[in-house]
Amino acid sequence: MRVNIEYLKKFIDVDTDKLKMKNLLNSIGIEVSELICCDGKDIFDVEITPNRPDWLSHYGIARDIHSKLSEIRFSPFKIAEVHLDKKNEDFSINIEDKNDCARYTGCIVRDINVNESSKEVKNLIKSFGLRPINSIVDISNIVLMTIGQPIHIFDLDKLSGNEINIRRAIKGESLELLDEQKISLNNEFLVICDKKNPAAIAGIMGGKASGVTFETKNIFIESAYFNPITIRRSARKLGIKTDASYIFERGADVLVTQKAVSFVLEMIKKTQKQELNITYYNDVFEKEFKPVFIELYKDYPSAYTGIEIKNSISEQILKDLGFKLNDKVDKWIVEVPSYRVDIVNKQDLVEEIIRIYGYDKLDSKLPYSFNENFITNNERQLIKKIRNHFISIGFNEVVNYIFHSYEENKFFSDRENFLEIRNPIGRDFSTLRNSLIPGLLKNTALNFNNSIKRVSLFEFGKRFYVENGKIKEENILSLSSSGIYLALNWKDKFEKDFDFYIFKSLFSTIFKKFHIEFKLEKRDFPHFKGECSYLVKIDEHEIGYIGSLKKEIIDFYKIDKPVFVVEVQLSKISKYIKKNSFKMWNKFPFSKRDFSFLIDKNIEYYELESVIKELKPETMEKYELFDLYKGDNIPGSKISLSMAFYYRSKKRTLTNDEINDTHVKFIEKLIERLDLIQR
């Protein structure tokens, strides 16, 4: 809202120094977002919080400033009210449902001239950020900006029949609005109708046909109170926000409608040469206004703010703001004025007191509050460890939106069990991710485009899917690598790209760190290349997948190098992390025996391993593969492997003979089982 500082002076003697004024408004809760100069006058653009419709007027703001600066002059708004219940004309106002419209004050003035407003009035209108229309419409806007009551004025001759009906629209009715927008109506809209047709959408905008023009002679003035929810529903449906709807939605002052009409009449009188010919005046107020009363113990403001506030101060502030106080020894019964629709309880009253007394008077104290519930979150600790681990081996952490396009999600779900957003910001953001990989791929492509040659990334985040009709959220860790693993250097004179073995080895270090045994199992995932697609398992639990993304996917992101990714569920890893207690290491020495052999090339290493594990003698502690060869000098159906086997006992040093004996027996069995050829 625009605040004309000069115009505020109508009600208060306030220092018009810009900076002082800005700080003053800030201190009572009105945020000044911009200072505008209009015709040499200082105008503030201020933000009014939705709880304070009473601040949507100059008088309302002046009232709060006065309570802050008690000593300055304050002129309460005074207008001689038209109490006259004039019904010289045969005219009626009919309210269909008093819940929609609690009060409707209407007035007919005949034989007036509509002109352009005077220069001063036009300037005032412009200072409010509005456009001057004609002397009558301009007056309704001045009333709005002065006391915050929306006024609508109809050209009476454009209304048919001698009646105004406030009712819900009927399906099939339509209306062309002042802004020339044509809308179809239905039961959700509250409308102001003449005998036949809707002439205005209540509290939002008038119709074009019944608007006041320079030709208008007779007018009908409307000053009403509409239900905030009714107005809000219609305004949202229409997607229209007007100054009037803004106020009605937040709650207008039900007691100000008559005063507003009086104000309109007083101003019209000034624009006319003769006395006003008021032929009809009626105030339909069927729903009685019941003020809110709040019990406020006198020690409560101090207790709730934590500082001592004298009773006299609380009293003064509330009175200045328009509250009525009834003193009952240790408490006040506080009557809330009709324009403070936001005040319903004692905490609201404390806010009023401390707001005006000054937030700067609050103390800084730390509460003594012992948290009996305190639990250390294990998953957070796990994430911290994993993050530190992967950054230390060269991965960069990324954070992405959780939105992907439909196509991207389909890469990772063969079933359409992912979630969509009803109102996305765009097609590319229309689903909730069911994998973190698309984000990593976007980041990879961006970095490749910036000539970064090694892109290793990881992200922690949630993935979303539907299972048995229920929405699931899962904490995921995803890693990706693409490009150069070892860069060219002056010593080794070669570079090395990431391959699956490097990627898998880097990833598996995290399990070494946590002493978790994991394994891979061949499984065809639709997003991986057939020859490089694996399930990640701990025991028999499937925790994720690892592999090389298929060409179709990396092409989609315009990446021209292989991308290796792994995605695992954090909760499943955290289950396997145990607190290890100390164990003494084996102090006896190792003995190593090598064994080189040919093996059928169709036997995969894990199959060999499972036989080794089965046959392994008690004293064999570990084994390792140190050479793998295929090619010249060995038959095409075979590959050559060289392995080392390590023997030791936990109890004593083994003799050479013992070891030889054990090893030879073991090798014999191994050869027999797998048809090996010793080299």
Added chain:
Amino acid sequence: MIDELKKEIEKVRKDFLKEIDQVLSKENLKKLRDKYTSRKNGIVTEFMHNLKKLSKEYKPIAGKIINELKLNIENKFKEVEKSINSKVYKKVDYSLPDFDFSVGFSHILSDIGTEIEDIFLNLGYEIAYGFEVESEYNNFTALNIAEHHPARDEHDTFFIKDFENTILRTHTSPVQIRYMNEHKPPIKIISPGKVFRKDEPDATHTPVFNQVEGLLVDKNINFSHLKGTLESFIKSFFGGNIDLRFRPGYFPFTEPSAEVDISCVLCFGKDPDCKICKGTGWLEILGSGMVHPKVLLNCNINPEEYSGFAFGMGVERIAMLKYGIPDIRMFYDNDIRFLSQFG
């Protein structure tokens, strides 16, 4: 005659020492050896040859001097040869460029988030997590934002298709609702996490951003406790020279509510043209207030017995202020040139 020879020899010795000092390779050593001791025309060999031409009288003295030179030179050659042999393998040039091993960086949002969390952990707050897909009830209604509340306009909300009343949370407050429903006071938590608003990305908006919210509910908690708590936080995060200011504000779930400003971390209010505070000297950084009694009631906590405060802050905004980051979208581009500047 002898004096002249002595001078000559001395010159040869000096030249030799100068030259040998620059020899670092076997090849150069051989060249130098040839120059001085080659059988054909080595400098020292020449002297030996010339010795014959000398008279008997001078011969023994000259011979002694030349021999001394020869011995000196040969010893030096041996010494240098030895050192070259070892240098070929062991010489280290520390100034050669390092190999380009990869370095990883944690995301600045994780770092800032962790830093904030750690401060509150030290103050005894527990960290609570919730769901990113939430019910409208937990996100709005329970927080005193009824269906037709104008405050819903300020939370441009994403709705989930095919699921009624299901949205992406617009703040992490639903975590507080869940926690209060499951625990009895005293409650002392912070809830960090992603939140979602339907904003087109621009320099100050992204549809996803991170928040840390806090909640404390106990007996006799008052507004000054809130100020003290936030002051402790601000001073440990930004430094003891940073001041804070409470301003009246409005949130449907707190009463009274306060906007919290901190003194400008860039100019401390001294630059009228300051880019970030625009000369006001203050930066808006937190929203806070005393928990609204209706919110407590919605979670079965008696507001006559208990009171509490809540606060919330945007992690991106704090990072932008602390590091002078000009555009919020940079956090989500994940450009390594950006990521590698922090951590």
